[in-house]
Amino acid sequence: MVEYDLPSKLLSHLSIAAEHVRSHDFIHIFSHHDADGVAAGSVLACMLQRLDIEYQVTFVPVMDDEVLMMMRDSHSKCILMSDIGASYIDQLEGLEKDVIVLDHHKTDLVAGDSIVYINPHLYDIDGMTSGCGSTLALLLAVTVDEENWDLARYAFAGIAGDRQLINGFTGLNIYVGEEAKKRGLISVIEGSLIPPGTLSQSLYVSTEPYIRGISGSSTGIKALLDEAGIDQTRDFLDLTEDERHRLSSMIAVKLLSQGVSLQTLEETSRTRYALKDLGMDAETLSGLFNACGREKMGGIGVGICLGNKDSLAYARELNYNSKKDVIEATVELDRMKVTPMENIQFFDSTSSGFTGILCNIVMHFIGDPKKPTIGVNFGEEGTAKASARGTWDQLDRGIDLSLAMKAASESVGGQGGGHRIASGANFPSIRGQEFLKNLDAIIGEQLVNHAK
Numbered sequence: 040m041v042e043y044d045l046p047s048k049l050l051s052h053l054s055i056a057a058e059h060v061r062s063h064d065f066i067h068i069f070s071h072h073d074a075d076g077v078a079a080g081s082v083l084a085c086m087l088q089r090l091d092i093e094y095q096v097t098f099v100p101v102m103d104d105e106v107l108m109m110m111r112d113s114h115s116k117c118i119l120m121s122d123i124g125a126s127y128i129d130q131l132e133g134l135e136k137d138v139i140v141l142d143h144h145k146t147d148l149v150a151g152d153s154i155v156y157i158n159p160h161l162y163d164i165d166g167m168t169s170g171c172g173s174t175l176a177l178l179l180a181v182t183v184d185e186e187n188w189d190l191a192r193y194a195f196a197g198i199a200g201d202r203q204l205i206n207g208f209t210g211l212n213i214y215v216g217e218e219a220k221k222r223g224l225i226s227v228i229e230g231s232l233i234p235p236g237t238l239s240q241s242l243y244v245s246t247e248p249y250i251r252g253i254s255g256s257s258t259g260i261k262a263l264l265d266e267a268g269i270d271q272t273r274d275f276l277d278l279t280e281d282e283r284h285r286l287s288s289m290i291a292v293k294l295l296s297q298g299v300s301l302q303t304l305e306e307t308s309r310t311r312y313a314l315k316d317l318g319m320d321a322e323t324l325s326g327l328f329n330a331c332g333r334e335k336m337g338g339i340g341v342g343i344c345l346g347n348k349d350s351l352a353y354a355r356e357l358n359y360n361s362k363k364d365v366i367e368a369t370v371e372l373d374r375m376k377v378t379p380m381e382n383i384q385f386f387d388s389t390s391s392g393f394t395g396i397l398c399n400i401v402m403h404f405i406g407d408p409k410k411p412t413i414g415v416n417f418g419e420e421g422t423a424k425a426s427a428r429g430t431w432d433q434l435d436r437g438i439d440l441s442l443a444m445k446a447a448s449e450s451v452g453g454q455g456g457g458h459r460i461a462s463g464a465n466f467p468s469i470r471g472q473e474f475l476k477n478l479d480a481i482i483g484e485q486l487v488n489h490a491k
């Protein structure tokens with residue numbers, strides 16, 4: 040059992056926030072619209088519902104002046120923010136309301152005295168890896184009432200959404216994880232390559248892993264499961280250990296013959312966390328919250344946390360439909376082939392528009408794992424949008440996609456940048472070939488300079 044104590048400053052901030060919450064009869068929650076934000080906002084809404092406090096929830100794509108205006112115009116005297124707020128923390132006092140901010144994004148801005156501001160960075164905890172919006176929302180909910188620990192299951196979906204479960208629990212998530220395990224709310228499932236969910240569906244829309252001939256193919260799935268001796272209607276969570284091993288090994292063989300790297304196999308077969316009574320794991324629920332947020336229906340997430348079965352069914356359908364669009368675009372791309380250049384590989388995503396998503400899939404499951412993957416949407420009005428994805432291994436060999444995309448796009452009158460491992464660029468569509476040629480050369484130089 041891992042012992043982890045919450046920082047005392049955090050505990051005192053949480054009890055101040057809880058007191059503020061209890062003093063209102065109507066609270067307006069504002070949260071981000073991604074999986075973490077939807078989970079966090081929904082956990083908070085559920086907390087207020089149980090306190091019999093009236094509430095309104097607004098999910099937003101980004102914190103900006105318009106959102107600030109909405110907060111000012113809100114009929115509530117109390118604004119409770121989750122997964123947003125840090126970037127505006129110095130301006131919130133101007134709202135002249137009771138403001139509570141639960142955010143995990145790093146900023147140098149300082150909060151006004153009257154703002155209740157909770158952020159892992161304030162306690163020297165890394166908010167990028169070790170505590171997110173949902174972690175903080177749950178901590179507030181259980182500070183208000185210990186009975187709210189059941190909401191940990193939904194918070195875990197948010198934590199998974201911000202990819203804070205990838206390397207096991209760290210920081211604040213250790214505390215939340217251990218408490219949730221102790222209460223039997225989450226259980227650890229050993230990693231496998233089988234996509235979670237009902238097999239006939241989860242294999243069909245599976246892009247992580249994308250299994251050539253299986254993903255997007257009902258006949259392929261039937262043949263695979265017949266050979267494994269497993270019925271298509273079975274759920275990943277109900278498989279026996281033996282069945283799980285057998286099916287996972289069969290998928291591994293397929294992926295290896297497809298050219299997938301061992302590292303990707305390892306990353307894909309990561310540990311899963313099953314959520315008690317919900318019949319799914321944290322990443323799956325995260326996908327549902329994400330789909331709700333993206334479709335501007337974050338309120339469905341609130342319904343899920345409140346235990347509404349229709350909300351859950353609706354979110355499942357939303358998510359399945361969007362995944363179906365992605366898998367169809369992936370199968371099509373796999374058929375069309377990715378174009379190899381000397382140091383990079385390239386595909387045209389104009390017809391689907393899923394540039395970033397396809398880039399990840401190509402990088403890990405379709406293309407050459409040695410070369411960075413570039414997707415270009417030649418899109419509307421003469422401006423092309425490109426995404427680039429690399430692997431840690433490529434970074435180790437000297438590749439920096441942030442610098443390369445910036446230089447290549449600027450060389451053709453565009454702009455770009457981002458992270459070393461993933462970045463983007465815009466440039467005039469008609470200069471697309473020139474852009475790719477320059478990018479290929481720049482990556483080549485990076486490799487040569489590193490090798491020296």
Ligand SMILES: [Mn+2]
Pocket residue numbers: 075076122143171172201
């Ligand atoms: Mn977040």
